[in-house]
């Protein structure tokens with residue numbers, strides 16, 4: 001099964017991805033996570049990507065597409081995957097279709113994670129993430145037990161630089177301009193599934209899994 005998670009920054013794609021990955025035993029590919037790992041390691045890719053990420057802009061298509069192409073060629077993608085944060089532009093989506101068509105494959109479903117705009121800003125600026133395992137927290141609704149320390153692995157929990165209010169505003173504009181048109185792109189193919197994540201990730205997941213079941217995709221035993 002090949003899935004895409006589509007949603008604005010702060011819509012809860014990461015949380016949904018974690019649940020989907022466990023329930024469907026599927027490889028999770030987050031382009032944001034790959035960029036952040038490269039930034040941490042100070043690789044040439046990371047140094048280049050950081051220039052854009054820090055401004056709330058998109059990393060250029062040619063860099064992102066070749067990174068994803070490389071990732072999708074790895075063994076753990078043979079039986080499907082969940083793309084989180086990719087594609088983010090029509091050019092990326094077209095290129096993905098092209099890559100898949102070469103092997104006679106296609107995307108099975110696009111899960112659109114819906115959250116009203118007013119909730120998003122609050123969620124993102126309150127978000128904190130573990131620098132080591134990536135676990136996500138919220139200073140209001142899900143704080144760490146010890147401030148700044150990850151409950152799961154004990155490493156440092158921080159606010160992402162691009163989660164600061166000014167950058168979030170720009171990321172939301174970037175989403176509206178570049179990524180939202182993808183909803184139309186995939187709706188025309190009839191593969192969009194809506195998951196309302198304004199209440200809880202459990203509810204959003206139940207909607208998504210029902211819709212996937214109707215399309216013949218079942219959770220792993």
Ligand code: AMP
Pocket residue numbers: 009031032033035052053054056057058059060064084085086087088089092162171
């Ligand atoms: P995320 O963790 O998915 O919110 O991604 C963090 C940042 O990484 C985004 O704001 C972009 O700057 C960059 N990024 C992630 N995925 C992509 C993509 N598919 N295309 C371009 N830039 C991306």
